[in-house]
Amino acid sequence: METVFSKQLQMLRKQSGITQEQLADKLGVTAQAVSKWENGSYPDGDLLPKIADIFDVSIDNLYGRGEERCSFEQQVLNHMRAIADSNQDFSAEWMKNYLNIIWAMQLTAWRECRYYYDLPDFKDSNGTVASECTCNTGVTYMRLNKDFRYFTFIEQPESFAKQFSDIDKLSELFRFLGDKMNIKVVMYLLSLDNGEVVSASTIAIHLGYPKEKIEKALQYLLSINSTNKEVLEISVLRPDNHTEKVYGVRNFMPEMIVLLTGAFAVLNQPHGYQTSVNNRDYPFFDRKDMSFIKVGEKNEEK
Structure with a gap:
């Protein structure tokens, strides 16, 4: 029989995008135990704080009491909005928090990383140090040197080459x-x-x-x-x-500024990486989309 707890647990798990097996691994129990909880039974009381921490809610919320859990995106918006509302000249603090959020996102691509740590204080004398993630649907690139930091996000569209x-x-x-x-x-x-x-x-x-x-x-x-x-x-x-x-x-x-920064990135390619994750299986451009440059044919300058 479903209970308030079982409904809440199932909802929170699905909102977080994790399976029963993944939740079980985090808690050190079997997937069958999680399945039973979602169908009316209850976990040991010692597990409740850990379950609440995994879903970033209070123990009361596990029983349907207190505020409902909002999405991660809404939590980020609320956090950044609170900074913007705190004073008239919020730009510096807002940008610092924005940078930290981007850095946290970069760390998520590195599977061995389980805990957030502050952005390292790389100086220009280190040469360019970067964090990058490439996959079949896009690219992220972040220059980490304190003298000049920037972040690039490219969501790769279909027929990428045709954009150019x-x-x-x-x-x-x-x-x-x-x-x-x-x-x-x-x-x-x-x-x-x-x-x-x-x-x-x-x-x-x-x-x-x-x-x-x-x-x-x-x-x-x-x-x-x-x-x-x-x-x-x-x-x-x-x-x-x-x-x-x-x-x-x-x-x-x-x-x-974006144009000049792109040129800087090409001329100052990384000497090293803090994180580098490459999950691409394909080239950026597909030659079948590139008839506009006459691939395979001789091109003559007019």
Whole structure:
């Protein structure tokens, strides 16, 4: 006969995504014992605290009393929301907790790791130290050095290669970045505050390049996306009733920083790993999806 306890135990176990056998292993009992508990019998009283700890609930909750257990995702949201609500300037603490949560997720891929430990304090002098996990459905990568930490999450879609099928636009972007002046223009723009604007002439003076070349670089950046541009162009009316173009950035849009960080990752590949888990069985790209590069055919530059 089902009891409140048996219903709660079954619900908590299924919500946690573990089998009766896995729960039994954690408790040091047989799977048959767990099955009996879910069908009306009760465990020894000494096991109740351990069962409650496994499901992160109170013992009262095992008997249907107290607050219902919320999902892990809701617990994370509640935790981060409490930080955001605690004070006006919560950004530093929020980012620190966000980093710790990401690090905890990285540790879960390492089967031998059973307990959370703080992010190691790697210095830049160690060379890049990373944590990565690759599987058939995606990739995570985390640079751990304290001087510059970043995290990448890629959920691999079907026909992954087709996401990069516009070779013309890709090659145009890389050609643009192949000019040192253009990279300097991008970095200069990233030094502007929100609402701060600058003319091509001013950039030319600061960087030591012809104004015409600076304007060409700015126009390319403006052409990349027709809406929600990271780079802004504004017309300013001068005393002689002529207008002058000035430029700014929406510094809440991080695409250019993401681009530079990706380049940094390629140029500073890991010297070592804190955790490295590779469960991939396939290449990232499937050649049958890559007709746009004429795989197996001779390509001629136009």
